[in-house]
Amino acid sequence: METEETLDTKQPQAIDGEEKIKILLVDDREDNLLSMEVALESEGYQFYKATSGREALKILLKEDDFSLILLDVRMPIMDGYETADMIYQRDKLKHIPIIFITGQDYAENSMYKGYKAGGVDYIQKPVNPQILRSKVAVFAQLYQKNRLLEKQEEKLRLINEDLSKLNAELEIRVKDRTNELERLNQELKDLNISKDKFLSVISHDLRNPLTALLASSTKLNNDLENLKLSEVRQFLQIIHRTSNTILQQLNELVDWAKKQREKSSFNPTRIKLSQGMKESIELLRNSALQKQIKVKNLVPDDVFVNADSLMLRSILQNLVTNAIKYSKQGGEVILSAEAQESMVQICVEDTGIGMSSETKDNLFKRGLPGSSLGTNKEQGSGLGLLLVRDFIAQHGGTISIDSSPGEGTRFFFTIPKN
Numbered sequence: 395m396e397t398e399e400t401l402d403t404k405q406p407q408a409i410d411g412e413e414k415i416k417i418l419l420v421d422d423r424e425d426n427l428l429s430m431e432v433a434l435e436s437e438g439y440q441f442y443k444a445t446s447g448r449e450a451l452k453i454l455l456k457e458d459d460f461s462l463i464l465l466d467v468r469m470p471i472m473d474g475y476e477t478a479d480m481i482y483q484r485d486k487l488k489h490i491p492i493i494f495i496t497g498q499d500y501a502e503n504s505m506y507k508g509y510k511a512g513g514v515d516y517i518q519k520p521v522n523p524q525i526l527r528s529k530v531a532v533f534a535q536l537y538q539k540n541r542l543l544e545k546q547e548e549k550l551r552l553i554n555e556d557l558s559k560l561n562a563e564l565e566i567r568v569k570d571r572t573n574e575l576e577r578l579n580q581e582l583k584d585l586n587i588s589k590d591k592f593l594s595v596i597s598h599d600l601r602n603p604l605t606a607l608l609a610s611s612t613k614l615n616n617d618l619e620n621l622k623l624s625e626v627r628q629f630l631q632i633i634h635r636t637s638n639t640i641l642q643q644l645n646e647l648v649d650w651a652k653k654q655r656e657k658s659s660f661n662p663t664r665i666k667l668s669q670g671m672k673e674s675i676e677l678l679r680n681s682a683l684q685k686q687i688k689v690k691n692l693v694p695d696d697v698f699v700n701a702d703s704l705m706l707r708s709i710l711q712n713l714v715t716n717a718i719k720y721s722k723q724g725g726e727v728i729l730s731a732e733a734q735e736s737m738v739q740i741c742v743e744d745t746g747i748g749m750s751s752e753t754k755d756n757l758f759k760r761g762l763p764g765s766s767l768g769t770n771k772e773q774g775s776g777l778g779l780l781l782v783r784d785f786i787a788q789h790g791g792t793i794s795i796d797s798s799p800g801e802g803t804r805f806f807f808t809i810p811k812n
Contacts, residue, residue, distance in 0.1 A: 414440045415534045416459060420450045420477065421466040421495065426519075430464060430495075433523035434530060446470075447477030458486045461537030462530060464517075467496040467508070478511040491533050493517055606680035607636045632680075639677055660788050662700045664812045667738065668693040670703070671729050674710035678718060686724045689714065693731045699738050700812035705785040710742070712782045713805050717744035720803070737791060737808040745802045754795050758783045782807075 417439050421427050427443045434441075442457065444450040447469055454460075463481070467474035474494055481487050494508045497519040508516060514533075517526060610629045618626070671691045682689050699706070710729075717727040725745040732739050749757075758779055786793050786807050797803035 414438075415461045415537060416440045416442065416457070417530065418450060418453060418460050418463045419443045420445075420447065420463065420469075420474070422446060422469040423466075426466065426495075426521075430521060430526065433521070433526050437527065437531065437534070439530075439534070447472035447474070447480070450477055451480055454481060454484070454487055458484075458490075460490050462533045463490055463492045464530075465492050465494055465513075467494050475507055475511045478508075478513060482512045488512075491515075491536075493529060493533075495519060495521065603636050603640050603677040606677065607633055607640070609680065609684075610636070636677065660702055660705075662702050662789070662810070665699050665701050665703060665706065666695070667697045667699050667731055667740070668695050670699075670701075670706055671710060674707045675714050675729070678711065678714050681715070682718050682727070685718065685721065687718055687721050687727060688725075689718075689727045689729070691729050693729060693740075697731050697733055697738055698812040700810040701789060702785075705788065706809065709782050709785050709807065712779065713742040716779075717742055717746065717803070720744065721746035733811055734808070736811055738811045739806055739808050741804055741806050743802065743804045748799045748801045748803055749795075749797045750799055754797060757795065758793075 415438075417434070419427050419430050419441055420443075421430075422445050424445065427445070431441050431443070442453050442460070444453055448471070450463075450465070465474045465477060469477070472480075474496075478492050478494075481490070481492070491514045492512060493515045494513045495517050496508075515529060517529065610632045614621070614626065614629050614633075621629075668691060671693050675689055675691070679689065714727060714729070721727065721744045727745075728741075728743045730741045730743070732741075783793055786809070789809050791808035791810070793805065793807040795803065795805055
């Protein structure tokens with residue numbers, strides 16, 4: 395006959411500081427339950443008792459952290475083997491070892507049946523207290539060690555999680571720091587490029603008008619007594635016009651430098667190309683006259699481009715300066731343009747000394763003398779043509795060269811059409 399669950403109210407202390415060892419005792423006779431409890435109570439275990447297989451299953455529905463089940467084989471309605479089979483059908487209970495308690499001899503068939511049901515050992519009735527304590531102690535220690543291992547594994551898992559979080563945080567910090575360093579490095583590179591561009595603009599945009607200014611003032615200073623009044627007026631007009639142009643270009647350069655710093659230096663507008671050509675080469679005429687070089691502007695009046703005026707002027711002055719510089723006495727520089735689908739192709743052609751294939755290949759490489767275009771002894775810094783390439787690229791255009799030694803040079807570049 396089944397009875398209600400009987401739970402020992404004693405609360406023994408944990409063994410060696412670990413949590414209590416819980417043991418489920420199952421037997422249909424109260425005296426057998428009592429004898430097992432008495433034999434084991436000095437070890438400090440916590441007992442749950444059931445007088446039937448069904449009652450044992452009810453307990454296991456509520457509690458599943460037992461370290462051991464001592465299960466009587468012969469019980470009415472549901473014997474020990476059937477109970478064990480029912481217990482091990484639940485995944486949460488498969489880890490609990492079962493020791494069968496039997497009054498029969500250790501017949502091989504019975505033992506096989508018990509082991510097949512999931513049992514790990516047998517104890518024969520009448521139960522020997524010392525054997526019982528010894529076998530239970532083995533499983534109690536095994537349970538404690540497993541629990542300790544589980545706790546250590548949990549600690550290790552938490553440590554690994556902390557390390558993973560720390561590693562992820564470090565990766566983010568390193569990535570942020572790397573991005574910041576890359577940004578700063580890019581800013582430094584941009585500053586260096588801006589510095590090079592600024593120096594090149596000053597060099598090419600102001601050197602020629604200053605040369606013209608110096609030449610005119612030197613003429614007046616050295617030959618004033620021999621000059622006619624009309625000639626004096628002509629030189630004074632050149633000085634006045636050139637000084638105003640230099641002042642205007644300096645103001646534009648200062649404004650351009652501010653925009654470079656503010657990342658807004660590129661400001662394209664609608665420009666009449668023939669007029670832009672005329673303004674760009676005006677200050678170069680004195681250099682051309684000194685070598686008796688004709689500068690022809692063949693650009694049609696109906697061609698308009700969408701370009702940054704300062705950049706376009708720098709591009710043209712750089713290319714025309716080089717054309718004059720490397721042209722022979724009495725040569726010719728021709729400026730022309732041809733409208734294409736969305737771009738205008740501009741050509742700066744000279745009758746100069748030309749250049750070799752090697753010079754053309756290295757012409758736009760930073761650090762090489764980009765202005766030494768042939769066998770001429772004059773050497774340039776290379777910044778001018780680098781500036782030309784960069785300004786054209788900012789407009790979305792391209793630049794190419796057609797040249798051979800002794801046959802002159804043609805620079806082709808494209809600028810968006812307007």
